[in-house]
Amino acid sequence: MKQIAEHKDNAESVIKHAGFSFLYIRNLSPIPVEEVQYHSAVIIEVKNYDFVRLMVSSIRANHSPDIYLKPIFLLKKDAQDQPVLDELSDGAIKGLDELDLVVPTVERISTRVQDLTFTNSISFEAQVITKLITLLYTKEQKTVEPFPYIYSNIGYYFPLLSVNFAQEEETVALDILKIAEEEGILRSDYYDRVYLCSSCSSNHLSYREVCPKCSSSNTTPDDIIHHFPCGYVGPMQDFKNEIDDKLDCPKCNKRLRHIGVDYDKPSVIHECNNCNHKFQDYHVHAKCLSCHSDKSVESLKSTEIMSYRLTKKGELAAIKGFVTTTKDIDEVIGTIKYDTFKTMLKYEIERLKQTEGSSNICAINISNSSQVYSKLGSDLQRGLLKDLVSVIRSNIRSSDVIAFESSSTIVMSMNAIPNKIAKKIIGEMVSLLNDLIKTSFEDLDVLFDTKVVALDYAKTHDAHLKELISDFS
Amino acid sequence: MDELLDNYIRFLATLTPAYFVELFWFYFVFEFVRYFLLEFVVLNLAKIKSIFNKSNKEDARRRLFMENPLVSILIPGKNEGKHLYKLVNSLGEQTYKNIEIIVVCDGSDDDTPIIGRSLEKAGLIDLFIRNEVRGGKASAANTALRFAKGKYIIHLDADCSYDNDAMEKILIPFFEDERVGGVGGNVSVRNYKESLVTTLQGIEYYNTITTGRTVTSYLGIYRIISGAFGAFRADVIHQIKGWDIGPGLDGDITVKIRKKGYKIRFAQDANCLTSVPNTFRKLIKQRLRWDKSLVRFRMRKHKDVLMPTASFKLLDFFSAFENITYNVILNFKWYVYLLIMLTFYRPLFLNIFITNILLYTTTNFVKFIVYSLYREKAHNSMSYFLIYLPCMVFYFGIYLRVVRTIAYIQELFFKKSYQDPWNPRKTSVHAKHLGI
Numbered sequence: 001m002k003q004i005a006e007h008k009d010n011a012e013s014v015i016k017h018a019g020f021s022f023l024y025i026r027n028l029s030p031i032p033v034e035e036v037q038y039h040s041a042v043i044i045e046v047k048n049y050d051f052v053r054l055m056v057s058s059i060r061a062n063h064s065p066d067i068y069l070k071p072i073f074l075l076k077k078d079a080q081d082q083p084v085l086d087e088l089s090d091g092a093i094k095g096l097d098e099l100d101l102v103v104p105t106v107e108r109i110s111t112r113v114q115d116l117t118f119t120n121s122i123s124f125e126a127q128v129i130t131k132l133i134t135l136l137y138t139k140e141q142k143t144v145e146p147f148p149y150i151y152s153n154i155g156y157y158f159p160l161l162s163v164n165f166a167q168e169e170e171t172v173a174l175d176i177l178k179i180a181e182e183e184g185i186l187r188s189d190y191y192d193r194v195y196l197c198s199s200c201s202s203n204h205l206s207y208r209e210v211c212p213k214c215s216s217s218n219t220t221p222d223d224i225i226h227h228f229p230c231g232y233v234g235p236m237q238d239f240k241n242e243i244d245d246k247l248d249c250p251k252c253n254k255r256l257r258h259i260g261v262d263y264d265k266p267s268v269i270h271e272c273n274n275c276n277h278k279f280q281d282y283h284v285h286a287k288c289l290s291c292h293s294d295k296s297v298e299s300l301k302s303t304e305i306m307s308y309r310l311t312k313k314g315e316l317a318a319i320k321g322f323v324t325t326t327k328d329i330d331e332v333i334g335t336i337k338y339d340t341f342k343t344m345l346k347y348e349i350e351r352l353k354q355t356e357g358s359s360n361i362c363a364i365n366i367s368n369s370s371q372v373y374s375k376l377g378s379d380l381q382r383g384l385l386k387d388l389v390s391v392i393r394s395n396i397r398s399s400d401v402i403a404f405e406s407s408s409t410i411v412m413s414m415n416a417i418p419n420k421i422a423k424k425i426i427g428e429m430v431s432l433l434n435d436l437i438k439t440s441f442e443d444l445d446v447l448f449d450t451k452v453v454a455l456d457y458a459k460t461h462d463a464h465l466k467e468l469i470s471d472f473s
Numbered sequence: 474m475d476e477l478l479d480n481y482i483r484f485l486a487t488l489t490p491a492y493f494v495e496l497f498w499f500y501f502v503f504e505f506v507r508y509f510l511l512e513f514v515v516l517n518l519a520k521i522k523s524i525f526n527k528s529n530k531e532d533a534r535r536r537l538f539m540e541n542p543l544v545s546i547l548i549p550g551k552n553e554g555k556h557l558y559k560l561v562n563s564l565g566e567q568t569y570k571n572i573e574i575i576v577v578c579d580g581s582d583d584d585t586p587i588i589g590r591s592l593e594k595a596g597l598i599d600l601f602i603r604n605e606v607r608g609g610k611a612s613a614a615n616t617a618l619r620f621a622k623g624k625y626i627i628h629l630d631a632d633c634s635y636d637n638d639a640m641e642k643i644l645i646p647f648f649e650d651e652r653v654g655g656v657g658g659n660v661s662v663r664n665y666k667e668s669l670v671t672t673l674q675g676i677e678y679y680n681t682i683t684t685g686r687t688v689t690s691y692l693g694i695y696r697i698i699s700g701a702f703g704a705f706r707a708d709v710i711h712q713i714k715g716w717d718i719g720p721g722l723d724g725d726i727t728v729k730i731r732k733k734g735y736k737i738r739f740a741q742d743a744n745c746l747t748s749v750p751n752t753f754r755k756l757i758k759q760r761l762r763w764d765k766s767l768v769r770f771r772m773r774k775h776k777d778v779l780m781p782t783a784s785f786k787l788l789d790f791f792s793a794f795e796n797i798t799y800n801v802i803l804n805f806k807w808y809v810y811l812l813i814m815l816t817f818y819r820p821l822f823l824n825i826f827i828t829n830i831l832l833y834t835t836t837n838f839v840k841f842i843v844y845s846l847y848r849e850k851a852h853n854s855m856s857y858f859l860i861y862l863p864c865m866v867f868y869f870g871i872y873l874r875v876v877r878t879i880a881y882i883q884e885l886f887f888k889k890s891y892q893d894p895w896n897p898r899k900t901s902v903h904a905k906h907l908g909i
Binding site for chain 2: 212229230231238250252261264266269278279281
């Protein structure tokens with residue numbers, strides 16, 4: 001993080017205090033968000049909440065760590081609670097004379113930002129996860145809680161994450177949280193369930209009782225009356241006369257006098273004013289206020305809203321850099337899923353018990369992956385992985401399989417060959433890979449570590465894999 | 474035993490025709506003449522008529538399908554949910570397709586509302602109405618009637634099943650004669666193999682419904698359209714303002730239609746199968762209710778049919794008169810016969826008793842076999858019933874007669890039908906007060 005002392009200083013917008021430069025954003029005086037990177041923290045005057053929301057969101061949604069990680073403090077005179085804004089900011093002060101109170105927070109965040117390694121993640125999902133976990137790390141926050149939020153399209157808002165998405169794309173936040181959970185970065189607990197429009201995933205729905213035949217909500221209910229003496233049953237309308245407001249039985253002409261004694265109302269019937277259909281059990285439709293679709297509630301998407309906790313692995317990923325998700329590396333052609341690799345290894349060990357042959361598993365690890373990936377854009381990262389796999393594939397037999405253990409470690413099988421030969425092949429493979437890097441990627445130093453483990457049918461497949469990757473931290 | 478047999482043979486040898494009539498007048502005058510001779514003659518006439526009427530019937534069928542009127546099928550009931558899916562599926566198989574199905578759940582306390590709603594949602598039922606508070610069978614049928622849109626109304630019981638051409642067959646008589654206001658379907662016993670009592674009811678239904686109603690229908694005195702399977706012209710049923718409080722509402726509505734001047738027909742070929750009570754105890758409960766309704770409706774509510782009023786109709790008179798005579802009067806007359814035999818012919822009583830049993834049993838066999846030639850093809854194997862026929866004399870002649878007697882006494886002297894839990898008390902109180 002660099003502080004550029006000589007940037008164009010606006011005397012009224014910048015406050016120097018305790019060695020830190022605070023960018024002060026006054027009410028309804030927007031400042032280009034790029035300005036934020038030149039200061040230690042941001043103070044936003046809270047008068048108009050829409051303006052504050054806009055400013056805070058534009059900072060936290062920015063893709064540059066120099067901007068989105070900056071401490072934000074709200075200057076508010078009243079103590080009105082705005083949970084989402086409070087979550088997105090790092091604290092509040094009542095006046096500029098309270099700046100001393102936030103200095104320790106600025107110091108802490110600045111220090112923690114130094115711990116972070118920023119890599120260029122392969123996929124958009126990985127980039128957003130990186131943003132989330134780095135923010136959590138700098139804020140010393142372990143949880144990602146959903147907030148019920150009126151401005152949210154899905155009803156719940158994960159401030160540090162959802163801020164990256166336009167309202168109509170908020171469900172992507174849920175997908176990303178799921179991916180992060182699958183990667184072991186977050187752990188989830190059930191929080192609530194929401195029903196979303198099946199067309200546009202909006203939670204802004206209007207529920208109405210409608211006619212089961214024509215779906216019109218223009219219906220009128222009427223009590224059904226049972227006249228005991230003659231057994232006539234019909235809607236109350238049948239019993240009304242044109243002279244007074246009393247009820248007379250249309251069958252026996254007797255006046256209805258005492259509910260429970262000479263008549264009762266056993267049920268209610270609805271009449272549709274659109275198609276005249278009579279019914280008791282109306283359907284419930286949900287009209288989406290976002291896309292205007294009007295569908296039965298059964299067609300709504302039931303979606304679980306979870307609250308999340310950052311795991312130790314997640315914390316480490318924030319520090320070391322998070323490059324790619326399993327989903328990304330699963331998509332590299334020529335590889336199989338790591339789980340499938342494990343299963344195949346299990347069967348190979350079983351086979352060896354019978355044949356007593358010689359098989360191996362090998363691993364190639366990019367030891368400086370963080371540096372390598374930081375230098376490459378996401379397309380180039382994908383290209384690099386693809387090229388590596390293609391070189392490996394051409395040097396092993398077609399019966400052998402390749403998988404990604406992580407974004408920096410490729411594992412493969414080398415069955416039915418002696419350990420010595422396997423080691424020789426892997427050595428040759430590395431030199432080929434180095435040649436490939438030299439020719440395809442200029443000024444890129446990629447360091448490869450390798451390991452070959454001969455399969456021993458007395459050991460489990462897990463023990464083999466542990467041994468294989470134990471040297472790669 | 475030998476002595477008994479010798480004694481009996483000697484008794485038979487003494488029987489001259491005059492003596493026979495003196496001892497067995499009850500069987501000869503009432504049972505033999507009415508339930509064998511008359512029925513036999515009428516069945517033949519009906520058969521001849523149906524042969525000559527064949528083209529008329531085919532023409533009526535053609536007109537039914539050409540007009541293709543909407544037919545509302547009403548299924549009122551309490552706790553009938555378990556039967557609904559099977560029933561609506563079987564209705565989907567009907568050859569007559571233009572139907573709307575209306576189910577009324579009369580204060581059910583089981584899963585009927587859930588089942589009904591789901592069938593309505595699935596489109597298998599056109600309208601499901603749930604009355605939270607039970608109002609009784611008549612109110613449930615009237616609820617369905619109020620929302621029915623059909624030109625014809627068919628009333629069904631949920632626990633019955635129907636031949637796939639039953640709806641078509643029950644509608645044809647309306648197109649044969651435009652003065653027909655109601656048509657009764659043929660009800661047979663589905664569970665006739667379940668127990669002795671169901672088998673005996675199977676035989677009874679053949680005699681009293683399949684044969685009996687063919688006869689009364691031909692004579693124009695057919696008087697009860699079963700609730701299990703009955704069809705009505707919607708305009709007629711609206712004219713008489715639906716069903717009145719039961720029990721016995723089937724017979725009541727038939728009389729009301731007759732009084733309006735419409736004809737009532739029996740469609741022997743419109744087949745419906747029903748489950749009957751499977752124990753003698755349950756059967757007593759059912760028959761007490763049915764038999765009480767005869768007194769309540771024929772002898773009280775509709776006694777005007779028997780009076781020489783301005784609206785007097787001979788056929789209606791005969792319909793009620795025959796019913797009252799053969800069911801109520803002769804029922805008591807039988808006790809008179811028993812008393813006479815016990816008083817004046819005491820030494821011969823055992824022989825008279827044995828002869829009566831033999832006479833009734835023989836008649837039962839002859840009737841069952843001969844009349845089967847006049848029936849449409851039945852679902853049940855006729856031979857199955859043959860070995861049970863000897864039991865009929867005890868079942869029909871003694872068991873049901875005693876039950877009937879109890880029911881008539883209970884209703885004539887104590888108006889017990891108003892206390893029957895079959896109807897909610899709130900409605901029975903008013904019915905009793907109004908004397909209906």
